[in-house]
Amino acid sequence: MKPSTQAQRSVTFILQPQIQTIAPRPRRGRSTLNMEKKVYETFNSDEVTDEMLEEASKLFSENYGVWGEHAAQLMGKFAKAGSRVRLSKERLRNEYLPSGISSYVRVSVNGHLAGNAFSCRWSVDGRTICWITQLVVHRAYRERGLAVGLLNETRLDGNDIYGLMSSHPAACLAALKAFGHSFNTVSLEFMKKYAESIMKVSPVTYVRDAKLRGSLFDSKDTNGLVSSVDTGFFVDHEEPLEALALVRESMEWPLGELLDGHEFILILQARRRSRSRSSSAPSGTSLTET
Numbered sequence: 167m168k169p170s171t172q173a174q175r176s177v178t179f180i181l182q183p184q185i186q187t188i189a190p191r192p193r194r195g196r197s198t199l200n201m202e203k204k205v206y207e208t209f210n211s212d213e214v215t216d217e218m219l220e221e222a223s224k225l226f227s228e229n230y231g232v233w234g235e236h237a238a239q240l241m242g243k244f245a246k247a248g249s250r251v252r253l254s255k256e257r258l259r260n261e262y263l264p265s266g267i268s269s270y271v272r273v274s275v276n277g278h279l280a281g282n283a284f285s286c287r288w289s290v291d292g293r294t295i296c297w298i299t300q301l302v303v304h305r306a307y308r309e310r311g312l313a314v315g316l317l318n319e320t321r322l323d324g325n326d327i328y329g330l331m332s333s334h335p336a337a338c339l340a341a342l343k344a345f346g347h348s349f350n351t352v353s354l355e356f357m358k359k360y361a362e363s364i365m366k367v368s369p370v371t372y373v374r375d376a377k378l379r380g381s382l383f384d385s386k387d388t389n390g391l392v393s394s395v396d397t398g399f400f401v402d403h404e405e406p407l408e409a410l411a412l413v414r415e416s417m418e419w420p421l422g423e424l425l426d427g428h429e430f431i432l433i434l435q436a437r438r439r440s441r442s443r444s445s446s447a448p449s450g451t452s453l454t455e456t
C-alpha cells in the first residue's frame with residue numbers, strides 16, 4: 167500500500183492481547199473434524215471375525231464408489247449406473263483375505279471405523295510380495311493421512327515387494343509414501359519386467375486375471391495409458407479423475423491416463439529403513455532390478 171504523506175501517524179495500543187490461531191487451511195471441501203483418538207489395529211486373516219468383516223463390508227458399500235454409466239451393460243444388471251458398489255463379508259473373506267497369508271488393518275477415529283486395508287502375501291523366486299487387495303477410507307475422514315497410516319501398518323520387514331491396483335491416484339500416492347518412495351524413486355523398469363511374473367501366480371483371482379495395459383508393457387499402446395491394468399471393473403471414475411487433475415497441477419503423474427474399466431498399477435521394491443538399498447534385493451534371484 168502506498169503510504170500517505172499527509173495523514174498523521176498514530177499508534178494504537180491494544181490492552182487486551184488478541185490471540186489468533188494459525189492453522190493449515192483445510193483443502194477444498196474438507197470439513198474440520200476431531201481426529202483426537204486414532205487407533206490402528208492389525209489382524210492376521212485367521213483372527214478376523216465375521217463381525218469385523220460385516221463392519222468392513224458396510225464401510226466399503228457406503229464409501230467406495232458407484233457404478234459407471236456402462237457397468238450394467240458390460241458387467242450385468244447388478245451394476246446399475248449410479249448405485250453403490252457393494253461387497254459382502256463372504257466375498258471380502260474369500261476373495262480379498264485368503265486364509266493364512268493375509269492381513270487386515272483397520273483404523274478407528276473416536277471409536278468409529280474410519281478406514282481399512284486388506285493385504286495378501288505370496289512368494290515369487292524367494293521374494294515376498296505384499297499386495298494391497300483393498301483400501302477404503304470413510305468419506306468423512308479422507309485427506310487426513312489415514313490411507314498412508316493404514317498402509318504403513320501393513321509394512322513389514324519381511325516384505326520385498328509391494329503391489330497395488332487402484333483407479334484412485336490418492337491410493338497410489340498413499341502407497342508411495344507408506345512404502346518409502348516417491349515417483350522419483352519408483353522403477354518403472356522393474357514394473358515392466360516383473361509385473362507379469364508377480365501377478366500370474368497371485369492367490370487373489372482379480373490380481374491374477376488383470377490384464378496389463380499401457381505403453382510401459384506394450385510400446386504399441388498409444389491411448390495414453392502408461393501403467394494400467396484392465397480389470398473390467400466399471401466403477402464410476404468421476405472422483406478419481408478429479409483427484410488426478412488436482413494431482414497433475416502439482417506434479418508429473420507418470421502412470422498415464424485412466425480409462426473406464428481400468429486401474430493404475432504400482433509395484434514397488436521395499437526400502438528397508440535400517441539397511442542400504444542394495445541389501446534389500448538378495449542376489450541370485452531373478453526378481454532383482456537391472
Ligand SMILES: CC(C)(COP(=O)(O)OP(=O)(O)OC[C@H]1O[C@@H](n2cnc3c(N)ncnc32)[C@H](O)[C@@H]1OP(=O)(O)O)[C@@H](O)C(=O)NCCC(=O)NCCS
Pocket residue numbers: 229230231299300301302303304307308309310311312313314315331332333334335336337339340343408409410412413
Ligand atoms: C483412495 C483413498 C483410500 C485415500 O484415502 P485418504 O485417507 O484420503 O488418503 P491420504 O489422506 O492418506 O492421502 C494420500 C495422498 O493422496 C493425496 N490425496 C488424497 N485424496 C486426494 C484427492 N481427492 N485429490 C488429490 N490428492 C488426494 C493426499 O494429499 C496424500 O498425498 P501426499 O502424501 O503427497 O500429501 C480414499 O480416497 C478412498 O477410500 N477412496 C475410495 C476408494 C478407493 O478408490 N480405494 C482405492 C482402491 S485400492
